[in-house]
Amino acid sequence: MRSALDRLASRSRSAKPAPRAAVDSSHGVILYLEDITVSFDGFRALNALTLYVEVGELRCIIGPNGAGKTTMMDVITGKTRPETGSAWFGQTVDLLALSEPAIAQSGIGRKFQKPTVFENHSVFENLELAMAGPKTVWKWLAARTTAEQVDHIDQVLQTIGLTERRLDIAGALSHGQKQWLEIGMLLMQDPQLLLVDEPVAGMTPQEVERTAELLVSLAGKHSVIVVEHDMEFVRSIARTVTVLHEGSVLAQGSIDEVQADARVQQVYLGE
């Protein structure tokens, strides 16, 4: 009953996007999660989680299965509403008051664990659809893609290394290429914060390497949060690593500090 009510409440979130200019990160912090608790049928997926992410940072989040990594992403993107706590995007955008599309439009892009692109559309069209703008039916019925927008799409194609596949159907891409296309779709929205869930699962070593380069190149211009299991990969990209365990932060620091932490070894690395 409670969860049904919560669901109803989350439907009534405002669908109006926060104006882009309103994302105020002048204090150097782009994401504030404070004291967030989420339970599913008594199981605490997040337990008073507090986490800050700085502007331009590339942050890796690791943790054993069930540590709450995906739930955390769900809270940030508006899919799940926490029972307690607060989530702010910059100092002025209250994420708990916005719907999923509104959060996306205010500048948070999310890549899913399973690569999700529009398989029946071309690579170009995938990026075109992801473009920032007033995404309403009436505007889009008459919308034409301007030369500037085509340039932007080509630029993103270059960044994700899919220029050659521009007109191919997205369903025909390899697993790795779909992951990059999905990252490209996020970039089309000029997001300030990118959430990337397990980007290298199922990739070949070469693809992993290129993905690492891509994500490192994105940090700085954007703030990036990467959830990943692959420790090799995390070591290759991370500056700061946050370890989640049972829904809250267990340890945080450089990869070496984290790996040296006795508690972390016990719950996660010590097997």
Added chain:
Amino acid sequence: MVKSSAQHGSRLMAALRADRGGRLFLGTLVIVSAIVPLLNLLPSPASALHLSNYTVTLIGKYMTYAILAIAVDLIWGYCGILSLGHGAFFALGGYAMGMYLMRQIGTRGVYGNPILPDFMVFLNWKELPWFWEGFNAFPYAVLMIVLVPGVLALVFGFLAFRSRVSGVYLSIITQALTYALMLAFFRNDMGFGGNNGFTDFKDILGFSLQSSATRIALFLATALALGGCYVLCRFIIASRAGRVIQAIRDAENRARFIGYRVESYKLWLFVLSAVLSGIAGALYVPQVGIINPSEFSPTNSIEIVIWVAIGGRGTLYGAVVGAILVNYAKTYFTDALPSMWLYALGALFVIVTLFLPRGVVGAIRART
């Protein structure tokens, strides 16, 4: 304004250039609308070339079904919304037209009451119920033909999509919707003629429904509506909004998380589809000459989906092919082997699903 409509025109032409099946369909439609009236009006009834009024009306009826099939393909083939209740919107459009036609009968009814339709006199009603007011005026009836299915779809879709009801659950509640309406319309005290519905229409806009000229006019109006409906749907599908609609079908969550209000897109498309269905129903009633609650029957709505599946969904013209093919077969079977029709329909559906997953037009496209 002029510039933007010119732009729309050129984009529409581009969309049609890329749509070979659509051009073929529209060409055929033009030829049929030219030849059928000629063959009906010119040769003497004894001639072998003569098309009877019955045949003209039959083709007109198939064309109203084709509009309905396009409306269902628009939401099912392109947006993945499987409505098993679209017969309800068709029937509501039909009832709105039927109310106008009933009021046109005037004193020529069995009881000769200038205001009340026969069934109300029979039920001993003394005055016209409030919701029958206005239906003596054709423009008002046209307004209702669009508004009643549209508003029902708006309210139903708003509640369903907002609660994120989708897939088989949505299909089931659309069945419930049409079933509930059927039961309601069966009741005499609803004021829609109970299980007999409306029939014995006399004329439309002052022209006798029995005359060949009126039949031909209705036939041409239906052909025009079918062509217009096709072009409108093609324009929508070829626009960027159309690509969003297909993106929602393929990966709803991805669309939501790149900033699309998926519910608004679905609702908008669902309402449009319901309005088109209502228009189809309104054109159906004067040609067929009767509307009754069996039009709301859940099996009717399932049949529409079968037409689209057999023709080939997600193509628009496939829906037209399916609607005509199945209904032609139905006319043939119910005449030759009445007890076999439901088996034949079931077998057709199974065969198409197993061997022609993309429908008849999909199989043809794969060969050429």
